[in-house]
Amino acid sequence: MLSGEVIAVTSGKGGVGKSTVSVNLAIALARKGLDVALIDLDIYGFSVPKMMNLSNRPKTFNGRIIPIESHGVKVMSMGFLVKDNDPVVWRGPMLGKMVEHFKNDVTWGKLDYCIIDMPPGTGDVALDLHHHIPQSKEIIVTTPHQTASLVAERAGKMTIKANHDILGIVENMSYFQPKDQSEKYYIFGKDGGDLLADTLNSDVLARLPIEEPNESSQTPSIYAENTNLCHHYDHLATRVDEKIAHKAH
Numbered sequence: 001m002l003s004g005e006v007i008a009v010t011s012g013k014g015g016v017g018k019s020t021v022s023v024n025l026a027i028a029l030a031r032k033g034l035d036v037a038l039i040d041l042d043i044y045g046f047s048v049p050k051m052m053n054l055s056n057r058p059k060t061f062n063g064r065i066i067p068i069e070s071h072g073v074k075v076m077s078m079g080f081l082v083k084d085n086d087p088v089v090w091r092g093p094m095l096g097k098m099v100e101h102f103k104n105d106v107t108w109g110k111l112d113y114c115i116i117d118m119p120p121g122t123g124d125v126a127l128d129l130h131h132h133i134p135q136s137k138e139i140i141v142t143t144p145h146q147t148a149s150l151v152a153e154r155a156g157k158m159t160i161k162a163n164h165d166i167l168g169i170v171e172n173m174s175y176f177q178p179k180d181q182s183e184k185y186y187i188f189g190k191d192g193g194d195l196l197a198d199t200l201n202s203d204v205l206a207r208l209p210i211e212e213p214n215e216s217s218q219t220p221s222i223y224a225e226n227t228n229l230c231h232h233y234d235h236l237a238t239r240v241d242e243k244i245a246h247k248a249h
């Protein structure tokens, strides 16, 4: 059974960094000593196994799936169930079954948090998740670009319509700051996160800078400890944890 606080990471547009935020937030929460699961529900564009450099499939025990553990996080992905990167053809009801499968047939153990990497947009999976895990809360990822934030607004409004809680906005690729310089360059514009937060009556939990991936690492999208982005993610994890604690009271 899936326990703990379920946080779905969504976006309006694709490519804004939703999976990167899901993975690094999950790892940052685990770094704080919390028990964390990460579910990659991005059915068409699952990327978590690649990002975390996971090539093994999970084992089963007594008919139940044992999630793969990496960077202190228990991971399940659609990618583990698909052969050789084959394309997946999904019909609506299958998506719901998959949510139920991950929820009920995986031996998660005790969890503080379950981070779910959602597909972009406001499609079937988002509706299914709301239906099957009504207590789930949402983090919406956007870039500062106004188009991205306008599209993200639609995802957010659906969350509100479904009576779900928006935990906050993460503005990714907010700016670029060259090393040893104080000046920030707003490459994708400014204010997209604030605009979205205002419209949805929420707040911006983090503004994450653009940084080059560490190509020499086997996991270039996972920000190593003591890097600038790692500090940003630790700060985000603290804010998420505080907000959840606040909501519980």
Ligand SMILES: Nc1ncnc2c1ncn2[C@@H]1O[C@H](COP(=O)(O)OP(=O)(O)OP(=O)(O)O)[C@@H](O)[C@H]1O
Residues within 6 Å of the ligand: 011, 013, 014, 015, 016, 017, 018, 019, 020, 021, 042, 045, 047, 119, 120, 172, 173, 208, 209, 210, 211, 212, 213, 221
């Ligand atoms: N802060 C950042 N700085 C630089 N590159 C980034 C940053 N965040 C994400 N990226 C890069 O942007 C690309 C898209 O990121 P990611 O795959 O996380 O987006 P996504 O929203 O999950 O996309 P999809 O729509 O495919 O699910 C990746 O190459 C990732 O490494």
